[in-house]
Amino acid sequence: xxxxxxxKVFRTLLWFTYPFALVFVYPFALVxxxxxxxxxxxxxxxSIGGAQRIHLDILASISDIHKQLYFTRLSVDKxxxxxxxxxxxxxxxxxxxxxxxxxxxxxxxxxxxxxxxxHKKAHVFSSNSTFFYDMLPFFxxxxxxTELLHNxxxxxxxxxxxxxxxxxYLNYRIVYDNFTLGNIKKQYxxxxxxxxxxxxxxxxxxxxxxxxTPHKEFKYPIxxxxxxxxxxxxxxxxxxxxxxxxxxxxxxxxxxxxxxxMDELSxxxxxxSVFHGQISRQEDMYALYDQCHIILMTSAYEGFPMLIKxxxxxxxxxxxxxxxxxxxxxxxMKNSLLINDFENEEAVVKNGIAxxxxxxxxxxxxxSLSERAYKYARDHFNxxxxxxxxxxxxxx
Numbered sequence: 001x002x003x004x005x006x007x008k009v010f011r012t013l014l015w016f017t018y019p020f021a022l023v024f025v026y027p028f029a030l031v032x033x034x035x036x037x038x039x040x041x042x043x044x045x046x047s048i049g050g051a052q053r054i055h056l057d058i059l060a061s062i063s064d065i066h067k068q069l070y071f072t073r074l075s076v077d078k079x080x081x082x083x084x085x086x087x088x089x090x091x092x093x094x095x096x097x098x099x100x101x102x103x104x105x106x107x108x109x110x111x112x113x114x115x116x117x118x119h120k121k122a123h124v125f126s127s128n129s130t131f132f133y134d135m136l137p138f139f140x141x142x143x144x145x146t147e148l149l150h151n152x153x154x155x156x157x158x159x160x161x162x163x164x165x166x167x168x169y170l171n172y173r174i175v176y177d178n179f180t181l182g183n184i185k186k187q188y189x190x191x192x193x194x195x196x197x198x199x200x201x202x203x204x205x206x207x208x209x210x211x212x213t214p215h216k217e218f219k220y221p222i223x224x225x226x227x228x229x230x231x232x233x234x235x236x237x238x239x240x241x242x243x244x245x246x247x248x249x250x251x252x253x254x255x256x257x258x259x260x261x262m263d264e265l266s267x268x269x270x271x272x273s274v275f276h277g278q279i280s281r282q283e284d285m286y287a288l289y290d291q292c293h294i295i296l297m298t299s300a301y302e303g304f305p306m307l308i309k310x311x312x313x314x315x316x317x318x319x320x321x322x323x324x325x326x327x328x329x330x331x332x333m334k335n336s337l338l339i340n341d342f343e344n345e346e347a348v349v350k351n352g353i354a355x356x357x358x359x360x361x362x363x364x365x366x367x368s369l370s371e372r373a374y375k376y377a378r379d380h381f382n383x384x385x386x387x388x389x390x391x392x393x394x395x396x
Contacts, residue, residue, distance in 0.1 A: 011134070041069045045075035047078075048079040057206065061391040062391060069093070147174070176303065177205070216370060223292040229259055230260065312335070319355045
């Protein structure tokens with residue numbers, strides 16, 4: 001279980017083993033060839049997901065600068081492995097074996113902190129890696145430590161509690177949606193964190209590739225897409241109920257799925273929908289967006305998903321729960337249709353069906369919302385602005 005207690009217990013073990021590491025591990029860290037730049041990245045894994053897409057763009061912001069990249073968790077799939085390993089000017093290693101086992105992890109933490117401390121202007125950037133938090137107390141004061149927090153999971157196992165336990169060690173915490181930013185502020189207040197720590201939070205919103213104006217055909221069947229993983233956060237069973245109801249009523253809506261959520265869908269929906277498997281290449285994903293009209297999501301909590309941004313960039317209309325993060329950019333009947341009362345699962349199904357029926361019955365409305373969704377994405381989600389912001393952050 002990942003919680004504050006476990007962090008403290010493991011940190012005690014790290015301090016206990018520190019003298020032994022000085023004797024047996026430091027010599028190996030001393031002879032390892034130094035990095036030619038100050039940049040070190042410790043990321044969780046290369047499994048397919050929106051977070052990983054953001055990580056790839058962050059790495060691309062300094063594509064011309066050499067860096068070292070380490071993966072610290074076992075990846076459940078290899079769909080983005082080749083994409084990560086093609087990162088220009090990067091030494092890349094998967095060290096999850098050395099992180100998964102307690103004894104190995106104790107000395108691996110010391111090895112990498114000893115090694116990175118040798119670099120006078122080191123900058124360590126991490127996201128979703130508990131290994132990074134274990135290293136923090138052992139970095140020298142000259143090392144810049146940055147955490148990217150994707151969202152709050154609202155439980156003791158969430159990354160937000162690792163960050164909370166280590167906030168005094170972090171130089172920067174980066175967020176990319178107002179929902180997460182607001183939650184950090186509430187958490188700091190609840191746990192009596194020095195208000196000055198709020199100054200260490202930076203806001204950099206991810207962007208996406210914006211293709212030329214889409215030319216969709218607005219005729220039946222209207223194609224509805226969900227792409228991504230499953231799990232409690234995504235509430236795929238609710239999405240399944242919406243799809244099953246619509247499929248049983250008529251054949252004017254066609255449901256498409258991409259990603260590892262098959263086990264959470266009913267046999268009926270599987271038999272009457274189109275499945276694309278797990279898509280790793282961005283151009284293939286955009287080709288799927290191009291042929292679809294609607295992005296459907298029933299999430300219980302989110303920041304603002306990359307799926308929505310990419311879909312809007314291809315003229316897909318978001319039909320999504322009215323989470324705070326989603327409402328940062330989405331307005332009902334303006335550039336989306338929002339599913340209200342998101343905490344009430346029965347209401348989510350009912351309202352999701354009603355929104356899809358509205359679009360199915362009014363192709364003129366569907367075309368209008370599609371155009372407005374694209375224009376909003378073009379004006380607000382440009383990937384180049386994201387790359388420039390991160391490059392400025394790293395080089396400043």
